[in-house]
Amino acid sequence: MVDDRLRTPDAVRDAQRWTAHNYHPLPVVISSAEGAWLTDVDGRRYLDFLAGYSALNFGHRHPRLIAAAHAQLDRLTLTSRAFVHDQFADFCRELAELCGKDLVLPMNTGAEAVETAIKVARKWGYRVKGVPDGQATIVVAEGNFHGRTTTIVGFSTDPDAHDDFGPYTPGFRIVPYGDLDALSAAIDDTTVAVLIEPIQGEQGVVVPPEGYLPGVRRVCTERDVLLLADEIQSGLGRTGDTFACDHEGVVPDMYLLGKALGGGIVPVSAVAADADVLGVLRPGQHGSTFGGNPLACAVGTEVVRLLATGEFQHRSTELGARLHAGLHELVGEGLVAVRGRGLWAGLDIDPALMTGRQACERLAERGVLAKDTHGSTIRLAPPLVVTEAEIDEALTQLAAVLAG
Structure with a gap:
């Protein structure tokens, strides 16, 4: 079966052509997602460390939420x-x-x-x-x-x-x-x-x-x-x-x-x-x-x-501790400061190294999606269904970006 979806460069071009420029998205075109993972139109997978600005706390397509939506759509x-x-x-x-x-x-x-x-x-x-x-x-x-x-x-x-x-x-x-x-x-x-x-x-x-x-x-x-x-x-x-x-x-x-x-x-x-x-x-x-x-x-x-159930609050506490511990190890190694609570972190990158936008672009190249805010600050907010291994993978890629 031929896949006739637009490839990334074409889809990015069309988005820029037909949309008011009120956003400056990364050049990634997502076509599907599940849990903490996104897949683009070229079949490449990314860890989602933005979670729709916390709109996706329960991950992409959580089975219970999808079932509730499907049942209601039929009624x-x-x-x-x-x-x-x-x-x-x-x-x-x-x-x-x-x-x-x-x-x-x-x-x-x-x-x-x-x-x-x-x-x-x-x-x-x-x-x-x-x-x-x-x-x-x-x-x-x-x-x-x-x-x-x-x-x-x-x-x-x-x-x-x-x-x-x-x-x-x-x-x-x-x-x-x-x-x-x-x-x-x-x-x-x-x-x-x-x-x-x-x-x-x-x-x-x-x-x-x-x-x-x-x-x-x-x-x-x-x-x-x-x-x-x-x-x-x-x-x-x-x-x-x-x-x-x-x-x-x-x-x-x-x-x-x-x-x-x-x-x-x-x-x-x-x-x-x-x-x-x-x-x-x-x-x-x-x-x-x-x-x-x-x-x-x-x-x-x-x-x-x-x-x-309290499950997601517990996951945020436990996995957030792991995330913040790993981030604090990078302070002095390219990070100037780390803030946050639970599975939510703001990172100040040494501005002599790169801007927040550049950091997010380089993370995307390594399969992790995050979002910059002001100057050299970026935010991490993975879905609360993220695993320890996925947090460790994101930390590894962030360390590689900071090391140049």
Whole structure:
């Protein structure tokens, strides 16, 4: 049988020809995947150490998730929220229980979850806290990445995300990440929420100082301000706990979830909070045609059930220790610093050696796919189904790249 798929150079050329250049992908064209492995159109296999920016925490085509999707595809895919479907209640209940919250509001993308949280926090501020109409403020952190909608990029400090998209939505105060005093000083009577990533992924997997998150929780409680935890990348097993906040015993007022919630099959996001917060919404005030659709709920419910076993959190802890131990051995051998938690790591490469982009290109040549971020920093985030041998193989190839 003749395989008439495009080869890599042709497929890359066509992608560049017909697509707006909002991404700069590596010249790899994937055609199939399973577990922690990807195969390109030329038949070459790669270890996936990006996992779709943590959207593939359970690996490619996890059998239980694929089975749930197939079963639902044969029955019902979309109703819109104009009607109730038979997958909706289970998904919302089981996700709410996983989060320890009363209510869930399903959406599609991470950015939609963030926009939902912003709207709910403002409405809560006006209806519950008593902030004068139109004056609500939200405190955010430098180096944040919460998405790329017009509102969100307005409080980004990354020039690529921020510049040339104004005018921007007012009402946000930016403070240094990890600086509790600055955060506290930015809060006043108009402040309705602090929106923060427990670990800043896009910034290079930056873990805040120990005690920072509990301090943020304490300040928010004392000042009657909602704590919104963006766990879209850090949550759902990635760091070794169900949520990154769990490592310091912090319970936010609202979890913002996405990426892995869709099992790498469909876009699924949600916010989870108690009734005194999410209960401020009324019919017609917020929604989405595809949010909470039957296919999304069927897959999302199976994701929650996988997490409920604790297996993936345990794998992230145990295998993450192996990954970080191996990475720390390379500090001084081409790496300047290593950060992260669980199966998530940010690596600063000696800029005299290469950029992050060059490192990822050279890793790809050696069969490992990763992603650069700023300057000479790259991120590693393998699926949580990765094995010890696969981690060792990636470390071997990284060491070879650094050695030149």
